[in-house]
Amino acid sequence: MISHPSSFAILGAGLMGRLLALALARAGHRVSLYDQQGADAQGSAARVAAAMLAPLAESAVTEPGVVRMGEHALVRWPQLLAQLPEPVFFQQNGTLVVWHRQDAVDAARLRLQFETTRTTVPTLPAMEALGSDRLTTLEPALAGRFAQGMYLPGEGQLDNRQLLAALTHALVQAGVTTHWNTPREVTDFAPGTAGQPDWLLDCRGLGARHQWSALRGVRGEVVRVHAPEVTLQRPTRLVHPRYPIYIAPKEDHLFVIGATEIESDDLSPASVRSALELMSAAYAVHSGFAEARIVEIATQCRPTLPDNLPAVRQSAPRVLEINGLYRHGFMIAPAMLDVVLQLLSTGQSPLAATFDLSVQLL
Structure with a gap:
């Protein structure tokens, strides 16, 4: 679906926004990241979370697809952390x-x-x-x-605030253009037209309620x-x-x-x-x-969406919305990242089917 290099505007610099911005920039794309708060992620649910990676423990309150996403994360987080410019506390003591x-x-x-x-x-x-x-x-x-x-x-955890700070530094190194204290709406962009980004990714969490009314x-x-x-x-x-x-x-x-x-x-x-x-x-x-x-x-x-499960949807051509991570943000973020990267690359995601993840494309 995407050509190389492409340009992306990403709304929301919480956990998902930062992970996607970094991955796309490192893949050679031009990325601009917008957030209504500052670099310290004060307005993000990710800043307050305990960042536990506990798929079996969380199975008491969620579905098997989310459990599989958590299992995926236990493999992916060490890989993602190893690519950051500074250490982040990670523990897998169960x-x-x-x-x-x-x-x-x-x-x-x-x-x-x-x-x-x-x-x-x-x-x-x-x-x-x-x-x-x-x-x-x-x-x-x-x-x-x-x-x-x-x-x-086998279950784990990491330090959420160390991670957010390390991602901020990694974004700078990767050449991401960050726009802190700059709220934007989906309607502020016309992706694919002259002078506009090729793609728009909306990762704003509750900030996207005007766009996704079920949140x-x-x-x-x-x-x-x-x-x-x-x-x-x-x-x-x-x-x-x-x-x-x-x-x-x-x-x-x-x-x-x-x-x-x-x-x-x-x-x-x-x-x-x-x-x-x-x-x-x-x-x-x-x-x-x-x-x-x-x-x-x-x-x-x-x-949170009505079924308490995450989802990806395409609300317009070249616009993807990633939301509904609920209480499982750190546990499922690597899986959501890999699904979105597959969708952008090929227009489909075998991983999404593995995770029973709702993906709605035009």
Whole structure:
């Protein structure tokens, strides 16, 4: 579909916009990237995310196609990170799931979901049921705190803010023309005409609601803390009937704690109730969080389509829209990237069929 070299305008410099801009520029195309915010990605859902790469864990709330996209990402992220000009924290120590005795029924239901997922996606590593001794061996920081748990090997995480910063520097090196604090609409361009880019890619997330009316916001709230007394070695999820949480350990005892999901596009500060629930649940996992220092309490809305699944659509000739990544942005972004690159190259994507991804072309 695209000739070499072509010119691209990309709207939205969140995770997808930056990945696409970099890949296209490195392939020899001319790329201009527009965003209504600055280079620090303050307006992006990617800045607030925990950036966990947990396809089996996320199978509790999503479809097999998204799980396959997450499996794809675990291979692709190390490749993508290796091409960046500075290191980005990446860890693949698996995911730990724990629960208190009174929540054993919910944990059993979750275990059944994991087992069902592996019948659909058998290439995923098998979940390991843990007794207290094995749990202590795997995660010494939780010794004596839980009687049992589940270990999901092979799952990973990365540092989202390090990644966004590294992508910014890589864009400069690749010759991408960046237009920060410059909001643009699809209607501002006429791709393929004189003086216009050859292609327009819309990656604006909720910023594209005027163009894609089905989009809605799902609000999430995240607490970042510095906890020198806590030495968790991998993302840990607490099964709880009301506020199941995740704790994602980054470098230097920084932890991202989150899980709230509210059907709202409200971007006001987090409520006291949400903050208390998140931090109380973290304390229930490890008492060392009592002495942690709160670095940040952040809110953001994830761009979500009615089925909670991502999609690619062509709304006009030479205009592709990529959206609906919901809570799975970092887990599925490499798959979305590779699908879009295939579509631009050949007009079709075998990968999209593998991922059951909705692709609507004219």
